[in-house]
Amino acid sequence: MFINWALNEIHLKIVYYGPGLSGKTTNLEFIYKKIDPKIRSELVTLKTREERTIFFDFLQLEFGKIQNKIPKFSLYTIPGQSYYAESRKVILNGVDGIVFVADSQKSRMMKNLESLYDLEMNLSEYRITLDQFPWVIQYNKRDLRDIESIETMQDKLNIYRVPHFEAVATNGAGVFATLKSILSTVVSSIQKRKGVSV
Numbered sequence: 001m002f003i004n005w006a007l008n009e010i011h012l013k014i015v016y017y018g019p020g021l022s023g024k025t026t027n028l029e030f031i032y033k034k035i036d037p038k039i040r041s042e043l044v045t046l047k048t049r050e051e052r053t054i055f056f057d058f059l060q061l062e063f064g065k066i067q068n069k070i071p072k073f074s075l076y077t078i079p080g081q082s083y084y085a086e087s088r089k090v091i092l093n094g095v096d097g098i099v100f101v102a103d104s105q106k107s108r109m110m111k112n113l114e115s116l117y118d119l120e121m122n123l124s125e126y127r128i129t130l131d132q133f134p135w136v137i138q139y140n141k142r143d144l145r146d147i148e149s150i151e152t153m154q155d156k157l158n159i160y161r162v163p164h165f166e167a168v169a170t171n172g173a174g175v176f177a178t179l180k181s182i183l184s185t186v187v188s189s190i191q192k193r194k195g196v197s198v
C-alpha cells in the first residue's frame with residue numbers, strides 16, 4: 001500500500017500468483033480488454049528469454065472514491081518457472097492482496113502445491129502469513145477434461161477457506177468475480193487497519 005497525499009490516492013497492489021501456465025496472464029489480458037481505457041494505464045509486458053513467458057503485466061484501475069481517497073489498483077502477474085524465483089520475491093514486495101490461480105488439471109496438482117508453498121515461503125520474507133492476509137483462489141481451466149473436483153482442490157489447496165472461484169480465463173468466465181472479490185477483500189482489510197482512514 002502506498003498513499004500519494006498530493007494526489008489523494010491510495011495505491012493497492014494485487015498479485016496474480018500460481019504455477020506456470022495456470023492462466024494468470026490470460027486473466028489480466030481479459031480484465032485489461034474489458035476495462036474502460038479512460039480509467040486504466042497501459043499494459044506493460046516484459047518478454048523473457050522463454051517464448052510465451054510474460055515476465056509481468058502491470059495494470060492500474062481507478063475506481064470511484066472510497067471516502068476521501070481514490071483507490072488505484074495495480075495488477076501484477078508473476079512468472080511461474082522455477083528459475084524466476086528471485087523475480088517472484090521482488091514482485092511480492094508491497095503486496096496488498098493475492099489471487100492464487102490454480103490449474104484444475106489433475107496432472108498439475110503437484111505444481112499447484114509447489115507454487116502455493118513457494119508463495120508462503122516468499123511471503124514469509126515480508127512477514128506475511130496466508131492465514132491473516134487478503135487472498136482468494138481461482139480454480140481455472142474448468143473447461144478441460146481430466147480436472148480435479150472442486151472438493152478435492154478445496155481440500156488440498158484452500159487450507160484457510162478463503163473465497164474461491166471456478167474460471168475459464170480464456171473466455172472470461174469467473175475472471176471478474178475473482179477480481180471483484182479480491183478488490184473488496186483488500187479494501188475491507190485496509191479499512192480495518194488501525195491508523196489508516198480510507
Ligand SMILES: Nc1nc2c(ncn2[C@@H]2O[C@H](COP(=O)(O)OP(=O)(O)O)[C@@H](O)[C@H]2O)c(=O)[nH]1
Nearest residue numbers: 020021022023024025026140141167168169170
Ligand atoms: N482450456 C483453457 N486454456 C486456458 C485457460 N486459461 C488459460 N489457458 C491457456 O493456458 C496457457 C497458459 O496461459 P497463461 O495465461 O499464459 O498462463 P500463466 O503462465 O499463468 O500466465 C495459454 O495457452 C492459455 O490460452 C482456460 O481456462 N482453459
Ligand SMILES: [Mg+2]
Nearest residue numbers: 024025054077
Ligand atoms: Mg504469464
